[in-house]
Amino acid sequence: MKKITIVDVAKRAGVSKGTVSAVINAKNSVKPSTRDEILAVMKELNFRPKGIARKLKNGEVDNTIGLIIKDLNYPFYTSIASGVKEYANSKGYSVIITSSEDNHESEIRFSHIFSTKDIKGTIIAPVVEGTSEIEHLFKLKMVNYPFVLLEDVRGIQANVVAIDNLKAIKKAVKYLIDGGHTKIVHFAGPHKSSHTQERIQGFRHAFSESTLVFHKDMIVDIGSGYDESFTKTMEYFKDKKKEDYPTAIVCFNDQQALGVMIALKELKIKIPDEISVIGNDDIFYSQIYPVPLTTIRAPLQEIGRKAAEILINNIESSQIMPIERVVMNTEFIIRGSTKLLK
Amino acid sequence: MKKITIVDVAKRAGVSKGTVSAVINAKNSVKPSTRDEILAVMKELNFRPKGIARKLKNGEVDNTIGLIIKDLNYPFYTSIASGVKEYANSKGYSVIITSSEDNHESEIRFSHIFSTKDIKGTIIAPVVEGTSEIEHLFKLKMVNYPFVLLEDVRGIQANVVAIDNLKAIKKAVKYLIDGGHTKIVHFAGPHKSSHTQERIQGFRHAFSESTLVFHKDMIVDIGSGYDESFTKTMEYFKDKKKEDYPTAIVCFNDQQALGVMIALKELKIKIPDEISVIGNDDIFYSQIYPVPLTTIRAPLQEIGRKAAEILINNIESSQIMPIERVVMNTEFIIRGSTKLLK
DNA sequence: TTGGGTCATTAAATCGGTTCAATTAGAGAA
DNA sequence: TTCTCTAATTGAACCGATTTAATGACCCAA
Numbered sequence A, B: 001m002k003k004i005t006i007v008d009v010a011k012r013a014g015v016s017k018g019t020v021s022a023v024i025n026a027k028n029s030v031k032p033s034t035r036d037e038i039l040a041v042m043k044e045l046n047f048r049p050k051g052i053a054r055k056l057k058n059g060e061v062d063n064t065i066g067l068i069i070k071d072l073n074y075p076f077y078t079s080i081a082s083g084v085k086e087y088a089n090s091k092g093y094s095v096i097i098t099s100s101e102d103n104h105e106s107e108i109r110f111s112h113i114f115s116t117k118d119i120k121g122t123i124i125a126p127v128v129e130g131t132s133e134i135e136h137l138f139k140l141k142m143v144n145y146p147f148v149l150l151e152d153v154r155g156i157q158a159n160v161v162a163i164d165n166l167k168a169i170k171k172a173v174k175y176l177i178d179g180g181h182t183k184i185v186h187f188a189g190p191h192k193s194s195h196t197q198e199r200i201q202g203f204r205h206a207f208s209e210s211t212l213v214f215h216k217d218m219i220v221d222i223g224s225g226y227d228e229s230f231t232k233t234m235e236y237f238k239d240k241k242k243e244d245y246p247t248a249i250v251c252f253n254d255q256q257a258l259g260v261m262i263a264l265k266e267l268k269i270k271i272p273d274e275i276s277v278i279g280n281d282d283i284f285y286s287q288i289y290p291v292p293l294t295t296i297r298a299p300l301q302e303i304g305r306k307a308a309e310i311l312i313n314n315i316e317s318s319q320i321m322p323i324e325r326v327v328m329n330t331e332f333i334i335r336g337s338t339k340l341l342k
Numbered sequence C: 001t002t003g004g005g006t007c008a009t010t011a012a013a014t015c016g017g018t019t020c021a022a023t024t025a026g027a028g029a030a
Numbered sequence D: 001t002t003c004t005c006t007a008a009t010t011g012a013a014c015c016g017a018t019t020t021a022a023t024g025a026c027c028c029a030a
Helices: A006-013 A017-024 A032-045 A051-058 A075-090 A104-115 A135-142 A165-178 A194-208 A226-238 A254-266 A300-316 B006-013 B017-024 B032-045 B051-058 B075-090 B104-115 B135-142 B165-178 B194-208 B226-238 B254-266 B300-316
Strands: A064-069 A094-099 A121-124 A147-149 A159-163 A184-188 A219-221 A248-251 A276-278 A295-297 A325-328 A331-333 B064-069 B094-099 B122-124 B147-149 B159-163 B184-188 B219-221 B248-251 B276-278 B295-297 B325-328 B331-333
Touching (some): A017 A032, A051 B051, A064 A300, A075 A094, A075 A300, A094 A104, A094 B104, A104 A135, A104 B094, A121 A300, A147 A300, A159 A300, A165 A194, A165 A248, A165 A276, A165 A295, A165 A331, A184 A194, A184 A226, A219 A226, A226 A254, A248 A254, A254 A276, B075 B094, B094 B104, B104 B135, B122 B300, B147 B300, B165 B194, B165 B276, B184 B226, B226 B254
Parallel strands (some): A064 A121, A121 A147, A159 A325, A184 A248, A248 A276, B064 B122, B122 B147, B147 B159, B184 B248, B248 B276
Antiparallel strands (some): A094 B094, A295 A331, B295 B331
16 A cells, blocks of 8 residues: 555646645645645545655745653643743744653654754753763754753763753752751652752752751652652551651652641641641742642743754854853742741 | 845755754754754754744644633633643644633634644634624635534624524522522623623513512623722722622632622621622532532533534545534532522 | 776756646637 | 647656765885
8 A cells, every 4th residue: 555645636636746735835826626636536545645755846935843741730840831922922932842751762853853854953861870871962962953952961071051950959958957847858859860869969969968867768769659648648657656757758759748647637747836738849830739838949931942942043143153061940838738837 | 134044044054945844853864964963053043943944744633622711810711722632632733722712803813823824623612792893704604614603692693603592591590499499680691791691681581480579670780800809899899888788799710709808898898697608610619618609500611521522523525514602501519608598 | 097886966857736828729800 | 620728648857865886096016
């Protein structure tokens, strides 16, 4: 079953390629009767003109950029996406999005698909698993394909717009320590995220700069999904005596924090009186929980805008531009889910 | 500033196109020294090979489908997207997504971009504004481009996977009426959404099938955004006497319902004791509100899967397939935000 | 010196459309 | 009947890469 081309249609309809092309493009230079005839043949053969071939000749430009995020259902990424769209649209670019679902293979596949579809450049939230393979990024670099990363990737020099996770968490933990908390734990996110590692680091740093002593039990493996967080939190408290409870939990992100808070409610542990909870990301929905979440806000829209700006500058420059690395600062937002002890 | 092509690189490097092509594709048939020379020229000229030209020849197939949704930040659409991805991936297809932001122009632009980028077919949540223009859909039909709509669009015969909104709302309202509620209002969504119209219809139908009498004041224009809903709800209750309060509010969707509930809390109106609230869509985050929301659940993932199934069947068929129209039923989920009066 | 083999490079064909100058058909005018 | 003009159609060139058979250069063995 070979591919039907415009030649097949032309032959069958007894006309030339040019005439068929005119019909496809709704030119009014075609006599109605032949037009109908050709349309009929197109239907009969189920002819689908190949878009990429159409574009090659007329050079028509559509200015589309790509965005590869990790999770379509997490507001963190969709907020960034909004920022990307905003800037891109203002410059006359369209944005298409895809989610790698935190899967490295998908990221590779998409980076290839995008670079091969006349999508002018791509913003990538990279899946970094240990020393994960970055060949695909090198390939992009080789062909001067413009891209911007949303996290640092070890081993490659590339444009990055990142969040200063370390500093952010450090500040939050410091706030707790200065406020008299001593039993603080960090509910860590998924292993492979570089965010997870950076946040753990930040947590440790805060301790090393205080009089308190860090212990590895303070890092609890919880993950980032809501259900997952709920379950793991229930487990965590299950056979713990009340006097061993932490007085504060620093969460990996807001979604996790939500799961944690629901679990604490189930366990009849009062927030913030018995335990303080700090989130991360400041997603919209954390406002609606009855105890407003103290959290760390990253300027997500701004990150998206900045990434888009760098990308489009690269796309539009005729020379190769110097690599940019932008680190965004976060804002610590104190709301009702934390309480200081002194 | 004309476009740099492989010919420019070849000329500059003093080799043939073929050799440059070999370098681009990392073939090991090139002598390291010429390879380096060519790479240097590529950098110097900032040469970016045109993806679509690469594909034309080697016919490499990547099986990508598109999805055009209306709002990237509303879980309703991202849940559908998950379903689409799930089915598509199982069949070896990748999915790329874009959001029209409920803007008709964007929808047109994207449907064109997709059909022109070797994206095999597209699922569209159509923006329908009154008798909005549907030329772009006719164009797609003309070139036999496979697509599936997520709402009915008047004036065109096309594959549709839709929700039976009318029936859904009717059922919910009937539940309230049978339960003794008489002062029921509907907080309607954005005008241009066909969902809005269908839900209003469903509301009216429920009344016409009861002994109660419908009055147009029962339809309140609120919109669907969270902030918007909050504000409009506050306004709605502002100069209303307590005895004029409705006893039940049927909301357009969960996001609106969330805004409404927060407003009611602000107004110190108890849910469900003073007013019952019903949502729509059953988005994840409505679970975390302390009063669990009674809502209508649409099988969103299932909708996505089904749409993807129809689309891919069309893509893979060598003949034109008969048009399918699937209407999904909803499930009425009774939780804590409603209370019957008898 | 010749022949065989390997490695590197080239030139031409190709992918599937679009474009446009040239041609043809047919109608109406002179 | 011939000429003009317009409308419809054709065919060849083109877009920017990839592919592959053919060629060239070089080395080594016979």
